[in-house]
Amino acid sequence: MAAQFTAAAPSPVGLPPARRRHGRWTPYLLLLPGMGWLALFFVTPVFTLMSQAMQTRPDGAPVGYFRQTWNVGHYWTSLQEYWPWFVRSFGYALIATIVALAIAFPLAYAIAFKSGRAKNLLLVLVVAPFFVSFILRTIAWKQILADQGPVVSMLQTVGLLGDNGRILSTPVAVLSGIIYNFLPFMTLPIYASLERMDRRLTEAASDLYANGWTSLRKVTVPLAMPGIIAGTLLTFIPAAGDYVNAALLGNRDTAMIGNVIDARFLRLSDYPTAAALSLVLMLSILVIVGVYVRRTGTEELV
Numbered sequence: 479m480a481a482q483f484t485a486a487a488p489s490p491v492g493l494p495p496a497r498r499r500h501g502r503w504t505p506y507l508l509l510l511p512g513m514g515w516l517a518l519f520f521v522t523p524v525f526t527l528m529s530q531a532m533q534t535r536p537d538g539a540p541v542g543y544f545r546q547t548w549n550v551g552h553y554w555t556s557l558q559e560y561w562p563w564f565v566r567s568f569g570y571a572l573i574a575t576i577v578a579l580a581i582a583f584p585l586a587y588a589i590a591f592k593s594g595r596a597k598n599l600l601l602v603l604v605v606a607p608f609f610v611s612f613i614l615r616t617i618a619w620k621q622i623l624a625d626q627g628p629v630v631s632m633l634q635t636v637g638l639l640g641d642n643g644r645i646l647s648t649p650v651a652v653l654s655g656i657i658y659n660f661l662p663f664m665t666l667p668i669y670a671s672l673e674r675m676d677r678r679l680t681e682a683a684s685d686l687y688a689n690g691w692t693s694l695r696k697v698t699v700p701l702a703m704p705g706i707i708a709g710t711l712l713t714f715i716p717a718a719g720d721y722v723n724a725a726l727l728g729n730r731d732t733a734m735i736g737n738v739i740d741a742r743f744l745r746l747s748d749y750p751t752a753a754a755l756s757l758v759l760m761l762s763i764l765v766i767v768g769v770y771v772r773r774t775g776t777e778e779l780v
Contacts, residue, residue, distance in 0.1 A: 524757075531753035542747040552754040560738055560755060564762065567734040570649070570724075571717035574656040575664075578713050579706065581657070582664035586705075587698070590672035604665050612659060616726045619655050620646065623727065647729040655723035660716060664709035671705030672698070707774050711767060718763055735759055 531552050533544035557564070589600045607615055623629055623645045633639035645651050679701070683693040699706075721736030735755060742752035 524760075527753040527757055530749050531757060533750045535750075542749070544750060549750075552750050553758060556751050556754040557758055560735065563733060563735040563738050564759070566732070567718050567736065567759075568762070568766070570653060570656060570734060571714050571720075574653055574660065574717050575710050575714045577653070578657050578661050578664040579710060582661060582668055582709060583702075583706070586665050586669035586672055590669055590675075591677075601669070604662050604669075607659070607662060612722060613726075615659060616655055616722055619651075619658060620726050623651050623654065646727065647732070649728070649732050651727040652724050652732045652734075655727045656717050656720060659720075659723065660713045663712040663716075667708040667712065668702055668705040671702040675701045703774070707771070711770075715763055715767065719759060 529546065530544075532546065532548045532550055534547040534549050535544050539545075585604075589597055589604075593600050610618075621627060625644050625646065630639060630643070630645055633645075634641060634643065639645075645654075675698070679697050680693050683697045688696065719736050721734055721740050724732055724734045724737050725740075736759075739752050739755050739759070742748040742755065
């Protein structure tokens with residue numbers, strides 16, 4: 479029976495040449511829609527930005543008119559002039575990522591291991607903010623942190639904030655908005671990693687006389703590293719380029735590089751500088767992410 483089945487199944491080597499060629503090209507044909515999408519909506523805009531960043535406005539030309547001069551000096555000039563905004567943006571993104579991780583890991587752990595029948599309800603609550611627009615969520619956060627809002631009143635009552643103290647238009651408000659808006663991006667990947675974890679490994683650690691903290695540090699956290707890495711990337715990358723939270727919850731002193739790009743593009747019509755800043759931001763994020771993934775190990779993302 480086995481011999482008959484083996485003989486009936488044609489091997490790839492035994493296939494006709496036309497069918498072998500067709501099978502060889504099938505994976506590439508399946509990639510065509512995705513590659514076309516990326517070429518149209520990612521590669522083309524990037525090359526457009528690169529071209530725009532090397533344009534110059536002629537003397538006496540109207541606002542918004544630029545001529546291609548292949549001036550690569552815009553990149554260095556933009557970085558030299560706006561480096562404080564880059565530092566602030568990456569600093570905010572790093573702080574928000576660390577705080578979001580500190581909040582998301584216990585939350586994901588509780589949902590995965592301790593929630594029981596309430597697991598589905600808790601997962602719905604985690605993703606519930608996505609049912610509301612990003613702008614509306616940030617405006618609601620602005621009302622919560624307002625000078626007459628509940629948070630300021632409570633902090634003034636317990637003496638942690640002076641009578642004239644405020645949270646809105648401060649770095650705390652901007653970071654609070656970033657953390658709140660991107661917390662689900664940190665929580666869900668960690669939960670997915672913890673949910674797939676074999677519970678018998680923690681039981682084995684207990685049998686080997688490991689206490690709860692040691693088991694968490696030596697077993698649970700390493701097994702959750704794929705989710706932690708994915709969550710930190712999904713939080714840090716959009717947080718570094720965010721401008722909505724800084725615009726609605728902060729002031730000029732808390733502006734991020736995204737606010738500068740927005741102002742250069744839409745208010746000042748300084749397209750070369752805005753394009754150069756966008757490309758420098760993109761390249762900086764790629765370098766940071768590349769170093770981070772290489773240090774943590776790309777196998778953790780599998």
